Amino acid sequence: MKARYQFRFYPTDQQQQLLAQLFGCVRVVWNDALAICKQKELLPNNNDLQKLVITQAKKTVEREWLSEVSNIPLQQSVVDLGVAYKNFFDSLKGKRKGKKLGRPKFKKKTNQQSARFRIGGFSIKDGQVYLAKIGNVKPIWSRELPSSPTSVTVIKDCEDRYFLSFVVEVQPVHIDAKNQSIGIDLGIKTFAVMSNGEKAESPNYSKLDRKIRKLQIHLARQPKDSKRRNKTRIQIAKLHNQIADTRKDFLHKLATIVVSENQAIILEDLNVSGMVKNRKLSFAISLQGWREFRTLCEAKSQKFGRVFHVISRWEPTSQVCSECGYKWGKLDLKVRSVQCLNCGTEHDRDGNAAKNINKVGMGNRHDSKWTQRNCQTTLVAESIEASRITEASAL
Template identity: 75%
Template sequence: MKARYQYRFYPTDQQRQRLAQLFGCVRVVWNDALAICKQSEKLPKNSDLQKLVITQAKKTVGREWLATVSNIPLQQSVADLGVAYKNFFDSLKGNRKGKKVGYPRFKKKTGRQSARFRIGGFSLKGEEVYLARIGNVKPIWSRSLPSEPSSVTVIKDAANRYFLSFVVEIAPAVQPVINPSIGIDLGLKVFAALSTGEKVYSPSYSKLDRRIRRKQRKLARQVKGSKRREKTRLQIAKLHNQISDTRKDFLHKLSNRVVNENQVIALEDLNVSGMVKNRKLSRAISLQGWREFRVLVEGKSQKLDREFIAINRWEPTSQVCSECGFKWGKLDLSIRSVLCINCGAEHDRDENAARNIEKVGTGHCHDSKWTGSDSKTTSVASCVEPSRITAPLGR
């Protein structure tokens, strides 16, 4: 199994200049190759593209500076464009899982920059990493690499931070299991309600988000191309990085704990792209990172040989009593606590939904009839008739 290990490094002034040249050359090669692909009736082969945008381009006056950087990242840029086209066509045909992939786009000067080195373009020398035509850089080794890397990507983000991202081969680890299964209900005020009764709250991003919105209004009033506008853009990028790093740290720690302690993890398949169309909640939903959490849990489940289950988004998990299976119908979002009129059990809305997610995911329905079908509702909801709610216990 392949994994990425990322480390930050601080290049010298001379290395910054060389990296800026490298990023520019990689960007130009990508854009030239993409322009040729758009003009061609049939998609050219990678080898033909490399001859056009690298080998022959170096002999022209307008692109002779391509020879000042290593050839490996330039070739890899063309190969990455071929992968981007393959992902796009596979997504169109429905052969690719996950979110739809768009058509490849031209790269810009501003924002994130990257260049990838294959074997032959880099080497590990003790605590340092040698990059062809760049020199030796010393990353901050927060952890050791589990095996020899097959490639390394040099990244410069929008806030001018530099990273080395290694691709390595890892073996699935063996972790003792504490619980056989768990259900997780994701929300806004409570990020994750677990079927064990625990509630996990996400960090507050509101203060940083307000600062970003204020800086963005300031950016909109400044003259394009001015130094003050670039300074404000950099400040906004740093604030975005603070939110991203805080969220990433929280999601990694929570997903690690969930996957390490449970054999079966059940999540609801939320329609996040549809939910963010709600103008009142879109910003809050985007800040939470529900999709990122699901991707992390799914990937780490494969790594530790756990079973990940995403139940149907149409399952009425908030409309059914997790004790007796009595269906009381839809609830207003202001109702946070419910008393079941059938069995008398008192439920917290989020905890009840998490328990139902676990039951549907593991197939342990109330009437013990599990068919495994992908229909919109299962016997969890259909075993009883709908009913009214007599006593909402909280708001």
């Protein structure tokens, strides 16, 4: 299986100018190829596009500066455009899983910049990485590469940070699991509640969010293309990166612990795109990174040889008692604790859902129809019932 290893590096002033020139050329080639594709009824193949936007363009006065950078990232930019169109058409035909993808868009100078080097355009020697027509750069090696990389992508984010992203081939690692299976119910304040009773609290992003809001007010009042506006934009990008880095670090550590200790990991298929339509909870849900956590668990499960399973979103995991299988009906979001009317067991809402997720994923769910013969099921649990419902301030 393939994996990415990303390392930060600090280029010299001269290398920064060369990289800025390279990013500009890659961006122009992408935009020129995309403009041609939009004009054609049938998409041209990659070879024809490369002749038009690279080979023939270098002979013109307007694009003669394309010859000053390496040809490999320019060709790779056209190839990436072809992949983007293929993914778009596969998404339209239903061949690609996940959310529907849109058409490829033109690249902007203010967004994240990248350029990809294939084998022949880079080499690694004595801890330094040589990039064609850029020179030697020395990344901060936080760990060794497991194998020789097949490609390297130079990335410059909105905060003007530089990274090298290597694609390498890794071998699965076998580690004995402590537990047979675990079900995970995802939330907001408590990010994950496990079926074994453990909980993982979500990081607090409120301070960084308040700073971002204040800076965005200043940004809206500053004139465009001014130095102060550009300075404020970089400050906002730094705060956004702090939130993203904090979330990524938290999700990676949690996913590693969960996958390494359990043989089977079971999650619920959440309709995140529908949940964010709730204007009161949309921002809090978007900050959590539920989909990213699911992707990390799935990737790490392949690496450690684990079983990863996602149950249907229509399973009533919050409506069924995990002990006896009695179905009490729908619960409002403010209901955080409920006592079963059949067996008398008091459950935490999220803990009960996690246990049900684990049982459904392992195929050991109780037969709720049998338990409902002697007990009448209510549609919505009321606070006046004997279910002893308590409230909490967050999910």
